Amino acid sequence: MDYLTMKWKMWYKFLDVNNDGKMSTADTEESRNKFTGLHHLVDDKADSLGSYMDKWWNTYVLPASGGEVSKDEFLSRLSASYNKDKTAFKMKMEKCFQVMSNIIDTNKDRSIDFKEFQIAFYAFGFNKPKVIRKAFKEFNDGNMVMRYRDIVSAWVQFVTDEDRSKPDYVQEALKSGV
Ligand SMILES: [Ca+2]
Numbered sequence: 001m002d003y004l005t006m007k008w009k010m011w012y013k014f015l016d017v018n019n020d021g022k023m024s025t026a027d028t029e030e031s032r033n034k035f036t037g038l039h040h041l042v043d044d045k046a047d048s049l050g051s052y053m054d055k056w057w058n059t060y061v062l063p064a065s066g067g068e069v070s071k072d073e074f075l076s077r078l079s080a081s082y083n084k085d086k087t088a089f090k091m092k093m094e095k096c097f098q099v100m101s102n103i104i105d106t107n108k109d110r111s112i113d114f115k116e117f118q119i120a121f122y123a124f125g126f127n128k129p130k131v132i133r134k135a136f137k138e139f140n141d142g143n144m145v146m147r148y149r150d151i152v153s154a155w156v157q158f159v160t161d162e163d164r165s166k167p168d169y170v171q172e173a174l175k176s177g178v
């Protein structure tokens with residue numbers, strides 16, 4: 001459990017996009033603006049992707065009403081949900097990263113290319129080009145694009161797997177840069 005809690009703390013830090021020490025709607029806004037700006041999305045496309053992104057935040061990491069969540073609240077919420085029903089927790093996290101994959105796949109070809117991958121990290125305030133490049137290579141096994149299911153399974157492993165003997169790519173990447 002300690003290992004998982006440590007990874008959830010890293011996730012919290014990653015989600016604190018503006019680095020003010022707490023996760024809140026300000027992070028939702030910051031990530032949405034960075035994401036639409038870096039992809040040069042305008043008008044309807046920016047609005048619709050922006051609203052998907054807001055919905056992701058309010059469904060999976062913030063309370064439905066928005067607001068803010070302290071690190072302690074975030075950890076206790078995750079651990080309560082995890083301990084109540086591990087299978088349900090895992091399914092929820094699968095949905096969480098499936099929805100996110102769909103958002104970051106801006107050209108909608110059902111795969112994530114390097115540009116989409118990089119902008120997704122930048123949108124969350126993770127500005128480490130070398131780490132991102134390395135993660136992309138490790139993740140995708142030398143292909144030019146990544147499949148949703150590889151991204152989803154890596155993130156699901158990061159947030160649900162207690163086994164510290166398995167290599168954890170997301171943890172490795174975040175460790176060297178959050
Ligand atoms: Ca913040």
Ligand SMILES: [Ca+2]
Binds near residue numbers: 106111112116
């Ligand atoms: Ca794509």
